[in-house]
Amino acid sequence: MYMCKNCPLHRFDYFDEFSQEEIELTQSCKAGEMRIEAGTPLLAQGAKSPQLFTVLKGMGVRYRTLEDGQRQVVNFVFPGDFLGLQAAVMEEMKHSVEATTDMHLCVFDRKVLWKIYRSSPERGFDLTWLAAVEEHMVAEALTSVGQQTALERISWALLRLYNRACAVGLADNAGVVPLPFRQQDLADAMGLSLVHTNKTLAKLRSDNIADWSDGRLQLIDRAKLADLAGTDADLEKRPLI
Amino acid sequence: MYMCKNCPLHRFDYFDEFSQEEIELTQSCKAGEMRIEAGTPLLAQGAKSPQLFTVLKGMGVRYRTLEDGQRQVVNFVFPGDFLGLQAAVMEEMKHSVEATTDMHLCVFDRKVLWKIYRSSPERGFDLTWLAAVEEHMVAEALTSVGQQTALERISWALLRLYNRACAVGLADNAGVVPLPFRQQDLADAMGLSLVHTNKTLAKLRSDNIADWSDGRLQLIDRAKLADLAGTDADLEKRPLI
DNA sequence: CGGTACCTTGACGAGCATCAAACCCTGTGG
């Protein structure tokens, strides 16, 4: 089990720096660690989760299920993500989270939220910040799904996924990142059918722009991809809890 | 100028109740009031707003602009909404806000955020809660835009707008609410073209399900509309600041 | 009156969904 001061995520610039006191507070809130296997549901829509998690390792999907069984992937889950905050401040979870790969999680009890707000205004602020970052990411996705064509959406998503993976040190020397999701996950995230998603990915591959296959993503012509995506904005820096 | 204890929004069940101390804290943070005309931009994407606003009266749209000029309406703005929080916790505004009608706003200085976190854990919690509610609303919209047909999306949006208007007391006896937006706004919110939005609204009208015309919305067959929308969930209760 | 902003309606075609089938893998059991 990691001590917070040795947290493997600290070293990435993507995360906001924090003070000695903040580390100690986080440490004192930490209830333990947990490992789950690929495919395991972690949080369920409608449930009232007593726990909060910070992802230390692994990836997953955050999704909403409609009454008729359709699924909207709201966001992909990466290391550093803080899960369950919505359930903690609102009544219940508004979405589900499922592990795509094996995951390592840092576990907090829901009750520590109050401890955080009471003992550290800075960390309370950070919780709001985390929620704001999530809203921003969802709003960006909404913009892409609402306004762009299939090719643009897929390009946007691949670029975003690549950047997020890089931000937590997952890129190898050749500029390849692991991307263990199914094409169906991407389709459900971007509001496209599986078939059309597949054909669009094939086009990006044959045009030598990006290649996502065998669970690995490589950007071959990043400029072209960013052009299609309509943006190549830097990721927002964000706090880590 | 209203005293917070006489805030016209308190009385609605939609908002979380709060204590005497919370009212006093809010009052001590309030910098003043402001009125703006219909059509005025209130917050601009990319800007670093020094102010936060609570909407007392009026409506607006919150939208993101793409490089090529396309527009995604992220949410509609109603009384009780707290604007500018994202700019306050992140570096800058990630979207713009424009008044659709004349608006009355309660104004706070950005600096009071720290005062709130320091002096009241409960109100700090509420700020996170507000951000979480916003994320939830955007995620719901993403689900609709990503998974539903035009008829379903428009139905979902009308029902949601109706419920939000009712929650702040805008319905008259006949079950009609004011809805001063343009069809283009709804189209940009739901990822549809103006023409198709218009035809879809016409269909709902001729099928005697819902009638939005002349800036007024009436639900004629609410059950049918909810059926098309896929849901008629209650609005999340939320804090008011 | 001409101009602008918004709503409405029809015709046409493209983008994407749907259907169907085949092709991988990998794991499992006879």
Add this chain to the structure above:
DNA sequence: CCACAGGGTTTGATGCTCGTCAAGGTACCG
């Protein structure tokens, strides 16, 4: 060792939804 099943990917054929283009209607305003 091979048959088989299951999960995921790939590809082709077909057609519906929805975007685009175009034009006209109405109200309001200078």
